Amino acid sequence: MRFSTSILAGACAATTLLGATVAQAEPTVVTNVHGYTLVGKKLVTFTGMAFDNGKVLATGNDAALVKRYPRATRVDGEGKTMLPGLIDVHGHVFRLGFRRNEVLMGGTQNLDEALAKIRDYAKANPNRQWLLGSGWNQVIWKLGRFPTAAELDGAVADRPMTLRRVDGHATWANSKALQAAGITKDTPDPAGGRIERDAAGNPSGVLVDKAQLLVTSKIPAPTDEERRLALGTALAHFGSLGLTNVGDAGIGVDEARIYREFADQKKLTTRIYAMISDVGDDFKALSASGPLKGYANDRYNLRAVKLRGDGALGSRGAAMLDPYSDDHANKGLLLQDDATMNAKVQAALKAGYQTNTHAIGDAANHQILNAYQAAYKDVGGKQLRNRIEHAQVVTLADIPRFKTLDLIASMQPTHATSDMNMAEDRIGKERLKGAYAWHTFLKQGTVVAGGSDFPVESANPFYGLHAAVTRTDHEGKPAQGWHPEEAMTLLQAFRAFTLDAAYAQHQEKVLGSLERGKWADFILVDQDPFKEPPANLWKTLVLQTWVGGERVYRKE
Incomplete structure (x- = not known):
């Protein structure tokens, strides 16, 4: 069990074992909480919890727990609500971590707002060879259609750029990215995927499901x-x-x-x-x-x-x-x-x-x-x-x-x-x-x-x-x-x-x-x-x- 220095203070007692003196951690009691946990199908409340070696010893009345473990380190919960850690x-996980370094389209209300955000991101990252983003949603933008490569070219035309839709099942690419993937009018839809096309049959800039691999496979691996x-x-x-x-x-x-x-x-x-x-x-x-x-x-x-x-x-x-x-x-x-x-x-x-x-x-x-x-x-x-x-x-x-x-x-x-x-x-x-x-x-x-x-x-x-x-x-x-x-x-x-x-x-x-x-x-x-x-x-x-x-x- 590891704690910060402030928590460890006063938490150890000296114990003799075969002539050697070692430090043994005492339990910790968290007091002054409004605690909730499930026990079977019942919701149980408590005001304190004791734990040792990283595992729960007991929950219950905090005063009773302090009395049961008089040498325990105490952590004041300051009257806050305690819950089990959420799952x-x-x-x-890695996608989330990478995404926090990308341009995020979540919250954009229309295509123009999204393109402005993309343009600013590109200017702020001149050394990135392939620009990435995510979170776009044409439904919220009220486009009534998917966005196009030509529209994305208006914000970034000098480097490949790909942006995943909010659900991760479609990718919006600019012309440089389509070119890098070799996607043309003659490229067939892959099994389990679809290349969105314009009226003339040319790729319009959005790749659905397994068609995304045509372009995402070209992005340099991290x-x-x-x-x-x-x-x-x-x-x-x-x-x-x-x-x-x-x-x-x-x-x-x-x-x-x-x-x-x-x-x-x-x-x-x-x-x-x-x-x-x-x-x-x-x-x-x-x-x-x-x-x-x-x-x-x-x-x-x-x-x-x-x-x-x-x-x-x-x-x-x-x-x-x-x-x-x-x-x-x-x-x-x-x-x-x-x-x-x-x-x-x-x-x-x-x-x-x-x-x-x-x-x-x-x-x-x-x-x-x-x-x-x-x-x-x-x-x-x-x-x-x-x-x-x-x-x-x-x-x-x-x-x-x-x-x-x-x-x-x-x-x-x-x-x-x-x-x-x-x-x-x-x-x-x-x-x-x-x-x-x-x-x-x-x-x-x-x-x-x-x-x-x-x-x-x-x-x-x-x-x-x-x-x-x-x-x-x-x-x-x-x-x-x-x-x-x-x-x-x-x-x-x-x-x-x-x-x-x-x-x-x-x-x-x-x-x-x-x-x-x-x-x-x-x-x-x-x-x-x-x-x-x-x-x-x-x-x-x-x-x-x-x-x-x-x-x-x-x-x-």
């Missing part, structure tokens, strides 16, 4: 030093948000190497539950010794595989059983055929890896459900707590299959509040009955694990809690919530980001609640989410974050 089961910087940036951000554990949805050998390095050097200030991206060469290399469980005092796990079934709703890449309501010639894109998907699921399960598969459209969800069903019959693996990531639009007939197949619904509440401005246009009222259906899943007994899909959405878990409970934006719109019948209760949402998130990562015995023997991962926040109006949940500020009894963040 985001689905994000993209160095290990750049990866270290990105990871450090992401970890610092997580601490400020109260995230003590995150799931990294899709890594390769390079990222795995950096994670192990950080874990060995005790620099993983947020626990990482990583998923190997697909079952190709990286999987073969990383799985040679089998799943990695509980490495470095549960700081790092690599025991899952991330597969992808389709694209996203905003770019109409999500695979639908019937055509889009606003594009009758388009059903979206399955990224592989049934046989290929079945083979991938079976390869991961046969190797003993939990399998977590991205599926947004109802056709993709149907394909993945079939793949799990077939795999259980052929190779087993049902006990691995397999997941469908997003489970965003599911036919009503397919929803019960999640329970039958013991699948976890790994869902991102802010996707609903981000998509509510276009979801009905895309799929119509009838298909919305099985979309963002958190309450329906919970009612049938399916575990719903909370996440954000950062950096597609903000990594702030209080944004997710707010969206889950209110189904409104931060201005409280729509007034009664968007399809409020599918909202979670606050207790359900809290569970989705704590104990059920830990369960979805095979960690409920060591994380997710502040119970004896579990890691002392906790946060202090500025308001009590169980007493504040739900509309204020997103405003919650994290004051301190502790991981394994060690403070890793303190708000200045």
Whole structure:
């Protein structure tokens, strides 16, 4: 257990062992808090918590704990609210870190504003050979179409530039980037992808799903030093948000190497539950010794595989059983055929890896459900707590299959509040009955694990809690919530980001609640989410974050 000098003061007692004098750490008691934790299905309150060697000894009345541990180091919680550290089961850690050094389009209200921001970024970064950005959303810009390479050339014409759409399923490229990728009128659409074209058939500047690889494969790979910087940036951000554990949805050998390095050097200030991206060469290399469980005092796990079934709703890449309501010639894109998907699921399960598969459209969800069903019959693996990531639009007939197949619904509440401005246009009222259906899943007994899909959405878990409970934006719109019948209760949402998130990562015995023997991962926040109006949940500020009894963040 490591503490800052101020915390260590007075915390050690001299103990004689075989004639040698060694320092033995005394327990720490945090007092004067309004604490909450789940114990089973019950929400338990407390005013103090004791921990030692990074693990919880007890929660309860703070005065009684001080009396029980009279020599303990005391930390005054100053009357703040204590919660278990929050968990985001689905994000993209290195991408978040890299993105904080890119131009971010989030918040831009129109194309002109976005181009001005891009122009300023290019001027401020004259030495970058390839400019990167993300976060654009033509729906918010009210373009009624995708932006074009010619429009991006108006801001940056001298160097290649590519910008990922907010959902990560489309890339906007300028002419230099298209040229670098060799994309012309004669370039065919790749399987699982689409090149947007103008009326004459020329590439217009946007590449959807697997077509993105045509240009992104030309971007110079980051160095290990750049990866270290990105990871450090992401970890610092997580601490400020109260995230003590995150799931990294899709890594390769390079990222795995950096994670192990950080874990060995005790620099993983947020626990990482990583998923190997697909079952190709990286999987073969990383799985040679089998799943990695509980490495470095549960700081790092690599025991899952991330597969992808389709694209996203905003770019109409999500695979639908019937055509889009606003594009009758388009059903979206399955990224592989049934046989290929079945083979991938079976390869991961046969190797003993939990399998977590991205599926947004109802056709993709149907394909993945079939793949799990077939795999259980052929190779087993049902006990691995397999997941469908997003489970965003599911036919009503397919929803019960999640329970039958013991699948976890790994869902991102802010996707609903981000998509509510276009979801009905895309799929119509009838298909919305099985979309963002958190309450329906919970009612049938399916575990719903909370996440954000950062950096597609903000990594702030209080944004997710707010969206889950209110189904409104931060201005409280729509007034009664968007399809409020599918909202979670606050207790359900809290569970989705704590104990059920830990369960979805095979960690409920060591994380997710502040119970004896579990890691002392906790946060202090500025308001009590169980007493504040739900509309204020997103405003919650994290004051301190502790991981394994060690403070890793303190708000200045």
